[in-house]
Amino acid sequence: MARLLIVDDAAFTRRMLTDMLSGQHEIIGEASNGLEAIEQYKRLKPDIVTMDITMPVMHGIDAMREILNYDEEAKVLICSAIGHRQKVLEAMQTGALDFVIKPFQKEQILDAISRLV
Numbered sequence: 001m002a003r004l005l006i007v008d009d010a011a012f013t014r015r016m017l018t019d020m021l022s023g024q025h026e027i028i029g030e031a032s033n034g035l036e037a038i039e040q041y042k043r044l045k046p047d048i049v050t051m052d053i054t055m056p057v058m059h060g061i062d063a064m065r066e067i068l069n070y071d072e073e074a075k076v077l078i079c080s081a082i083g084h085r086q087k088v089l090e091a092m093q094t095g096a097l098d099f100v101i102k103p104f105q106k107e108q109i110l111d112a113i114s115r116l117v
Contacts, residue, residue, distance in 0.1 A: 002025045002113060003028045004021060004027050005028060005031065005049045006021075006030045007030070007031045007049060008050070009033060009054075014030050020110070021109065021113070033057035033063075034055055034057060034060055037060075037067070041067050048076075049075065049077065051076050051077065052080060053078060053087045060091065061087065061094055064095060075097055076097060077098050078099035079104065079109070098112045
């Protein structure tokens with residue numbers, strides 16, 4: 001069971017991910033923007049971060065860079081819309097270990113997390 005930090009600016013998406021993953025994994029925190037994600041990562045030390053790309057205050061790619069600078073072993077799973085293909089590629093080049101495209105199915109997200117554990 002992995003300890004997860006869910007990062008997405010949409011409360012609905014955070015709730016959906018929590019509902020999909022609870023029972024299989026432990027949700028230890030949530031963040032609604034990249035700056036909160038960095039703070040939560042440092043405080044909670046999750047096994048895996050699910051990270052949206054487009055968010056207010058700080059985008060997911062910038063937050064991921066900061067998290068990886070803090071902890072080069074950090075495991076980040078990008079969860080983004082298909083319209084952000086170029087941003088997903090940038091995220092993967094920056095250090096994300098995998099990605100799932102919104103809207104995703106429960107099996108897709110569980111499979112992606114199992115590849116990172």
